Amino acid sequence: MTTLVVGATGLVGSAVAGRLLAMGTAVRGMTRFASKIADLPRGVEGRVGDLDKPTTLGMAFDGARALFLVTPLNQHETELGLAAVAAARAAKLEKIVYLSVPMPAGADVIPHFRSKRPVEEAIITSGIAYTILRPNNFFQNDSLWCRAAVMSFGVYPQPIGSVGLNRVDVRDVADAAVNALSDSAFDGREYGLHGPDVLTGDGVAETFSRHLGRNISYGGDDLDAWAKQAQHMMPEWMVQDLRVMYDYFQRHGLIACEEELVRQQDILKRAPTRFDEFVTEIVALWRE
Template identity: 45%
Template sequence: MRILVAGGTGKVGREVVAGLNALGLAPRLLLRPGRPPVPGTETARGDLFDAPSLAAACAGVDRLFLVTPLDPEETAAGLNAVAAARAAGVRRIVFLGIHNIEAGRHIPHFATKLPVLAALREAGPGWTVIEPNNFFQNDIDLFGAIGAGVYPQPLGALGLSRVDTRDIAAAAVRALLEDGFAGRCLPLVGPEVLNGAAVAARYQAALGRPVAYAGDDLTRWNEAVRPLLPGWLRHDLSLMYGYFQARGLAASDQDLAATRAVLGRPPRDLAGFIAGQQASGALAEALERPVAAQA
């Protein structure tokens, strides 16, 4: 069995690669020219935005795990991948979507995935969509600010069912390798609904020092990240955070049951994620980074 991973160096993709490696399955990893090879993988040089390069990457591939890039042209990248996989006879595609994506279709990086979902459905039954909530691992880029006493992600008061990327990857690996997941959208959610203040409180308890929630002011957030993010991405994320503040992104009982079923266990919680970051030393190391380098 040959598995191609597109997006294998990101937060979820690298966990999928690790999960496949743990099973003795070294995947083929799509890498742009010039990117260094990743141990435990076969390298396929190509780019989702360069459709001709994907033919060779997909040659001889049975299954594809697809993560599309956060980019204004994300739709084109996804459609290129689906078309190349179909032309190469790839029998199973597992795509990384978003939890409750239809409700957030006004958000650009939600909307850009919808045509890819439609193309997958048109391609036949051999597709699965993993639909994760907001990642715990997004906080890693914020550890400097957290260490300075502020949790800056403007999640709002209603709360999200945030999830660990390791659980997302575990579900993706099952969908790639096992039968019974074709033609399904699988929600991947965490076990608790967490608002911005609750996340700050979890970090405060773990660190033993004050951590305050920065609040919901999106104008202030935009100004803080202006040196770090391009305008199109600030606009996109502002709409996303506005959606979180107005509606939340809480899982239903059915979503949580589906997550437990695909994992075969309860999903990881935020306290466990923070404890793992402390145990590995990653949290202590990240807390030393300059706050100005945090998004």
């Protein structure tokens, strides 16, 4: 039976698609443009569909058994997610695994956290079996955004603050998603997904320093300075959204409780990846 991955060219979606293919599961990836089908992971069946245009979703959803749903960071994320859930109901899918976010007290001030609440509610009340995953901040954000700053300027720039986050490896998230898609034991449940270590800005910089053999400093908590740099890489609305997120991180952190760390091992089926392991790998790649 076919699993539809919405977001199959993205960081998490591509990892989920690859793992499903390795298990022998038929995987379908949805993309907005026919020209992007070639960008899907090898072996993934491509279908055109646009969450912003619900009438285009039938061909992508019809015939699938399960859905792994990643909604994009978008000003209309709620509407896009609700369109996906409606299409899943219309196509009579059997399961949805949704990539959401942690929801500690007060976190709904962050726009791209708050936007996921109505999507979760729609999934829970859809009548479709579901699992909701709540991963912490990704290790791989450093791969995407921080290489030049670290390697060329000796600065770790992500302003995560000094309270700390249990950041997580995307590969752990993908493994948990595949397990949820494959096993009904996880139906009707929500899982936080976290790394084992509480990481601060200074701590991340120290880890990079140790692996590179030279000093890497933390860029600090100045969100005005961060926003000034970020505006060259992303639209203004996204800068403001992420600024609110980093402000929350600096004030409150995003620290997993012991119960979450224990419980996630049920769905992960192994110990989570440590940040030090990730940095060992990424520094080797950056030096090539």
